[in-house]
Amino acid sequence: MLCLDLMQEWIKKNPKASICTEAGVPEFKAIANFQDYHGLPEFREAIAKFMGKVRGEGINFDPARIVMSGGATGAAEILAFCLADPGEAFLVPTPYYPAFDRDLRWRTGIQLFPIHCESTNHFKITQSALESAYEKAQQANIRVKGVLVTNPSNPLGTTLDKKTLRTLVSFINAKRIHLICDEIFAGTVFSEPRFVGVSEILEEDPNCDQSLIHITYSLSKVLGLPGFRVGVVYSYNDTVVRCARRMSSFGLVSSQTQYLLASMLSDDEFTTELIAESRRRLSKRHEIFTSRLAQEGIQCLESNAGLFCWMNLKMLLKESTVEGELELWRRIIDDMKLNVSPGSSFHCSEPGWFRVCFANIDDETMEVALQRFKSFMRQAKKKRWQNGLRLSFPRRFEGMTTMTPMTPSLLSPHSPVVRATTPA
Amino acid sequence: MLCLDLMQEWIKKNPKASICTEAGVPEFKAIANFQDYHGLPEFREAIAKFMGKVRGEGINFDPARIVMSGGATGAAEILAFCLADPGEAFLVPTPYYPAFDRDLRWRTGIQLFPIHCESTNHFKITQSALESAYEKAQQANIRVKGVLVTNPSNPLGTTLDKKTLRTLVSFINAKRIHLICDEIFAGTVFSEPRFVGVSEILEEDPNCDQSLIHITYSLSKVLGLPGFRVGVVYSYNDTVVRCARRMSSFGLVSSQTQYLLASMLSDDEFTTELIAESRRRLSKRHEIFTSRLAQEGIQCLESNAGLFCWMNLKMLLKESTVEGELELWRRIIDDMKLNVSPGSSFHCSEPGWFRVCFANIDDETMEVALQRFKSFMRQAKKKRWQNGLRLSFPRRFEGMTTMTPMTPSLLSPHSPVVRATTPA
Numbered sequence: 001m002l003c004l005d006l007m008q009e010w011i012k013k014n015p016k017a018s019i020c021t022e023a024g025v026p027e028f029k030a031i032a033n034f035q036d037y038h039g040l041p042e043f044r045e046a047i048a049k050f051m052g053k054v055r056g057e058g059i060n061f062d063p064a065r066i067v068m069s070g071g072a073t074g075a076a077e078i079l080a081f082c083l084a085d086p087g088e089a090f091l092v093p094t095p096y097y098p099a100f101d102r103d104l105r106w107r108t109g110i111q112l113f114p115i116h117c118e119s120t121n122h123f124k125i126t127q128s129a130l131e132s133a134y135e136k137a138q139q140a141n142i143r144v145k146g147v148l149v150t151n152p153s154n155p156l157g158t159t160l161d162k163k164t165l166r167t168l169v170s171f172i173n174a175k176r177i178h179l180i181c182d183e184i185f186a187g188t189v190f191s192e193p194r195f196v197g198v199s200e201i202l203e204e205d206p207n208c209d210q211s212l213i214h215i216t217y218s219l220s221k222v223l224g225l226p227g228f229r230v231g232v233v234y235s236y237n238d239t240v241v242r243c244a245r246r247m248s249s250f251g252l253v254s255s256q257t258q259y260l261l262a263s264m265l266s267d268d269e270f271t272t273e274l275i276a277e278s279r280r281r282l283s284k285r286h287e288i289f290t291s292r293l294a295q296e297g298i299q300c301l302e303s304n305a306g307l308f309c310w311m312n313l314k315m316l317l318k319e320s321t322v323e324g325e326l327e328l329w330r331r332i333i334d335d336m337k338l339n340v341s342p343g344s345s346f347h348c349s350e351p352g353w354f355r356v357c358f359a360n361i362d363d364e365t366m367e368v369a370l371q372r373f374k375s376f377m378r379q380a381k382k383k384r385w386q387n388g389l390r391l392s393f394p395r396r397f398e399g400m401t402t403m404t405p406m407t408p409s410l411l412s413p414h415s416p417v418v419r420a421t422t423p424a
Numbered sequence: 425m426l427c428l429d430l431m432q433e434w435i436k437k438n439p440k441a442s443i444c445t446e447a448g449v450p451e452f453k454a455i456a457n458f459q460d461y462h463g464l465p466e467f468r469e470a471i472a473k474f475m476g477k478v479r480g481e482g483i484n485f486d487p488a489r490i491v492m493s494g495g496a497t498g499a500a501e502i503l504a505f506c507l508a509d510p511g512e513a514f515l516v517p518t519p520y521y522p523a524f525d526r527d528l529r530w531r532t533g534i535q536l537f538p539i540h541c542e543s544t545n546h547f548k549i550t551q552s553a554l555e556s557a558y559e560k561a562q563q564a565n566i567r568v569k570g571v572l573v574t575n576p577s578n579p580l581g582t583t584l585d586k587k588t589l590r591t592l593v594s595f596i597n598a599k600r601i602h603l604i605c606d607e608i609f610a611g612t613v614f615s616e617p618r619f620v621g622v623s624e625i626l627e628e629d630p631n632c633d634q635s636l637i638h639i640t641y642s643l644s645k646v647l648g649l650p651g652f653r654v655g656v657v658y659s660y661n662d663t664v665v666r667c668a669r670r671m672s673s674f675g676l677v678s679s680q681t682q683y684l685l686a687s688m689l690s691d692d693e694f695t696t697e698l699i700a701e702s703r704r705r706l707s708k709r710h711e712i713f714t715s716r717l718a719q720e721g722i723q724c725l726e727s728n729a730g731l732f733c734w735m736n737l738k739m740l741l742k743e744s745t746v747e748g749e750l751e752l753w754r755r756i757i758d759d760m761k762l763n764v765s766p767g768s769s770f771h772c773s774e775p776g777w778f779r780v781c782f783a784n785i786d787d788e789t790m791e792v793a794l795q796r797f798k799s800f801m802r803q804a805k806k807k808r809w810q811n812g813l814r815l816s817f818p819r820r821f822e823g824m825t826t827m828t829p830m831t832p833s834l835l836s837p838h839s840p841v842v843r844a845t846t847p848a
Contacts, residue, residue: 008449021442025432029429033651106671
């Protein structure tokens with residue numbers, strides 16, 4: 001879903017945007033041979049403008065601070081290389097995107113240290129959780145170089161509120177450490193509250209040391225272009241911009257792709273419609289998906305962004321452990337042929353949560369997925385009755401008020417259906 | 425130069441090759457959303473086929489061993505990460521591509537240890553130079569993990585002969601270390617002897633442990649597409665292929681670019697003509713450039729590949745030191761406004777060599793460059809006469825027989841003219 005169909009229409013109407021059309025081919029030579037690691041100026045300008053637009057009016061990004069990277073994967077690693085030495089750590093609120101362990105740690109030798117967040121307060125990042133994680137790291141003799149948050153959260157699909165962002169910003173200022181905000185899902189906020197990025201906090205807070213703030217961004221999620229490998233490091237720190245720019249040589253964006261997107265994203269009317277339509281579609285899909293799950297007794301964390309839901313399946317666990325969760329996960333994969341990710345893979349400290357992606361599929365596939373959820377839940381209920389157990393929500397879950405079906409989250413636009421075309 | 429004009433013609437005739445044309449746009453959605461880090465199967469097949477073709481008949485590459493990387497820059501780093509731990513070293517014959525210090529060392533923490541080669545035997549890599557470098561590294565308590573060679577050489581523009589390749593292969597087998605062959609200039613061999621890649625040696629030598637052999641490749645040089653960031657790791661070692669493939673997430677090739685090149689490079693007739701025409705043009709340009717330099721008394725190392733020449737300007741040095749070389753280099757930049765690179769930047773152990781690129785410029789720019797060389801040399805001669813010194817070639821240089829104008833070499837397709845449009 002998302003809006004690739006709108007992009008296809010735009011492309012048909014704008015043959016000059018490509019170096020591979022009759023109208024655009026005169027530029028082929030210059031673009032193919034273009035290798036300045038600053039990128040095409042018009043590409044950086046278009047990206048900066050688009051980043052601002054996704055965040056609403058009044059937030060400006062400086063094209064000179066846009067550093068290209070090989071997708072968000074490369075962006076995260078570049079910042080890890082720039083900001084920490086091997087053995088040093090970043091604090092990361094749980095649950096978090098599993099591939100951070102690869103992206104940030106694998107080749108850099110840095111560590112990720114969890115900030116444990118809990119469902120009892122909607123997995124919010126609190127001052128005390130931050131302090132506690134920082135102290136634990138110090139006790140373990142680990143030097144903390146920063147905090148890394150995803151906003152909107154993957155896997156939760158929730159956005160950080162202003163108060164939490166201010167807490168984060170003052171925490172890292174007090175400790176003189178860095179803040180990396182992974183905002184790759186910024187364009188997927190489909191309902192209230194609206195998205196507030198860290199840039200907005202900076203503009204309001206003259207006391208914050210901007211040189212501690214860094215953003216990673218990408219077009220993979222909001223535009224649904226993961227194949228194009230457009231990732232960005234945006235840092236308010238001049239030294240980091242310079243260093244990251246040198247490192248970007250390891251993952252530049254193809255100039256062919258830069259050229260196309262420079263043209264597409266500078267079409268103001270088009271991007272306005274693209275962002276609006278994408279939100280409408282996501283909102284509708286989210287509504288359908290979560291309400292249908294709710295009909296089967298599956299509640300999701302309330303959410304307003306992302307391409308995925310964070311489902312609570314605690315009531316289906318045989319035992320409330322990681323093993324119990326993985327056993328359920330295997331049943332979901334094997335019996336239901338549904339492609340969900342267990343909470344433990346996101347370092348969630350509470351067993352029973354699962355992420356399911358709902359966005360990058362067509363209506364038919366969604367219907368197949370929902371039907372499978374339905375029959376799986378009915379079987380589970382039947383089994384429970386037979387075993388003399390009532391299917392009920394765990395107490396902790398009941399404590400979660402306003403539990404309208406929750407937000408989605410996704411790392412790659414996985415279909416929630418495993419081998420949908422193969423008979424189950 | 426090279427053959428971007430032929431590619432432009434091909435693109436006009438093959439609108440289906442692009443996802444941004446009316447004919448190709450139906451594939452836009454699937455390709456933009458494609459994110460398998462193995463790459464498009466047809467892209468890997470096309471690259472494997474093209475790699476074989478550039479090396480002549482009978483050399484086959486397995487598409488399953490093609491790993492994408494963000495240009496040759498990313499390919500070199502991926503192999504360094506895969507094959508060595510921080511502090512360990514690769515031996516590299518001098519002179520070598522300056523950016524290896526960034527690509528292989530910067531983020532990996534590995535070391536490069538020079539194998540000193542000399543002009544007295546045309547900078548050839550000898551058994552004794554290999555042994556000597558290896559021993560010196562051991563004496564310095566540095567663990568050697570492999571040898572890295574560029575073939576054809578950047579900056580020399582020469583190709584390794586079979587005997588040298590066999591020496592290298594048996595050396596690394598005896599020591600149980602790795603051999604990385606950077607073959608990114610393989611497609612630029614424009615005259616005899618023909619190119620012999622390491623793959624050819626492996627096919628002839630059943631005793632070689634293939635798991636020690638790795639190749640980096642790219643389309644930036646032979647096709648003149650540096651902007652497209654198409655680099656490749658090709659390893660004969662299954663574990664390295666697996667590990668490199670995981671690392672390729674940091675520098676995948678844009679799926680838009682994969683799609684175009686898959687189509688272009690699988691057009692057999694076209695690539696045959698492209699390779700042949702590129703050779704004809706390079707050969708002609710090299711001939712003109714080096715003979716005109718020779719008329720002014722500048723000799724180049726004899727060469728048969730690359731986009732650059734390795735000029736001997738020892739006769740212009742005030743003193744035969746790195747300082748003397750850099751002083752001359754500054755005069756060339758400031759007075760002549762010519763963009764050449766001093767040998768010391770390539771870790772050359774003999775002062776007075778300079779690399780100049782001749783390929784990626786139009787005829788006019790070349791003419792400007794050659795005129796400036798001419799007036800610079802005439803002035804230099806005049807000055808020498810005035811100072812009572814005869815301009816003569818150093819004795820060592822005279823020892824270099826068959827000194828027909830030599831090969832070019834290039835890291836990026838720099839114009840040899842600095843600010844050609846600005847009045848000097």
